[in-house]
Amino acid sequence: MTDDSATDAGWYGGLEPGDLEAAADAIESGTREQPADWPTLAVEADFASSPEEYYDRLHEATMATTRQAVREREGADDRQLVHTVRAMDDCERTANELAERLAEWAGSVDPEAGTGIEYARTIAAREDSQNPRLESLATRIRSLAEEADELREYIERQTPTIAPNLAGLAGPVLAARLISLAGGLESLAKKPSGTVQVLGAEDALFAHLRGHAPSPKHGIIYTHDAVRGTHPADRGSAARALAGKLSIAARIDHYSGELNPELEADLAERIETIQARHGTKTADGDTRGGDDE
């Protein structure tokens, strides 16, 4: 009775009733093409004495499994993301700084010396040791750069589970940066979209508020194609439209968490309209005029 592997039998195959940990594992990771009459089969396999008892056990097992799965998926929470994105930036910045130092140092010994992280990688990979100190420094730079890459991968994996709509609209890394700048998903969700529009442009914003600079049109969202790919004269509009959708996405992510595929299409449509004004993008764009200005 315990020889059924969880992959070709029901979830209860080989389980002791009441072993919720093993049940969670079986429910979460099991797969099977076709369903079967599990209540009857489970009784035949002595997993339960009656279908009623089977359902009791199924309820207990699915509750425990799903509770655990939700906790895990949500425990990958926005706070972790904030730390990750900041650590990634620190690693990148430090690696670049050290790479500059390395280039300067290496240039004093070798007139052919290159620059940047790529050069550090070359030095670190050097087979014949010429200058142990230089090579050691290059190795540290390479690891820092690798760490930054891994942090980025982590962000790309985690952001969609924490903020699916925001990640869909902004891309995982920009989404994580916005959450980081706001100090968390909840605070981002509570910010007016005008604030989201200039997150990351605080210096320019305060200069403006002190009265000696024009108001910033965009902050970190400048890196989004919707802004960058738009004619400079229309970037303010594009940034405003994008920030509006991003705020909505953050609110859905924080308050409901359900994926809303309409947002992306809404944004694309809006940006297309804006870009059509100066023919930045498609010439065949839509003909429906009507602007929000």
Place this chain on the structure above:
Amino acid sequence: MARKRPTAILEVGTMSNLPSGVERHQFDGTERLATRGNPVYGEPTDGEWRAWDPHRSKLGAMCELGMETGLEGGETALYLGAASGTTVSHVADFAGPTYAVEFAPRPTRDLLSAAESRPRLFPLLADARKPETYAHVVEADVDVIIQDVATRGQARVALENRRFLADDGHLLLAVKARSEDVTSDPNAVFAEVRADLEDGYVVLDSRRLDDYHADHLGIVARPR
């Protein structure tokens, strides 16, 4: 305080094709659909009955509009796109064993609290587009599949999950036009979904749910 209509209890009544376990009750002077169970989302209650809001539930809207859902009460159900459990909690109130599949963790947290007091409601955090990830848990030959997923390819989800449905079972599907394609005309989207469904189902009835849900179509179908 609320007055019960005598016909509501007999249920064999004239106009009603509500499953047993679903009745019309008076809440603050208006007659509304209701099921018996623990409140889930702050809905008004009348004794052990709680109002089933058709504005918040597409299946509720289908029942309210008098569609022939084929539901009788007590059936084994597979609910795809359970979200926070608003509708599935009502289903579990009148149906038998009810499997609730939801993909997003945050609403599933609320689904769990709805399932707490419902011993025949089985919550599963899984992707309805991948039935092979829950076929080892959900039993075969369920009497009804209720589907309300906000994703592209809603017909495909229904076809993929056909494997769970008994040959004489029903599919109750709420199609959200804007999930398929925001830019096209809802009617065109509905026609396309219906056509795709024909691969595995025969559509028995369909009706726009616009009174309660904009750009939604309710479909009742049986497996082909």
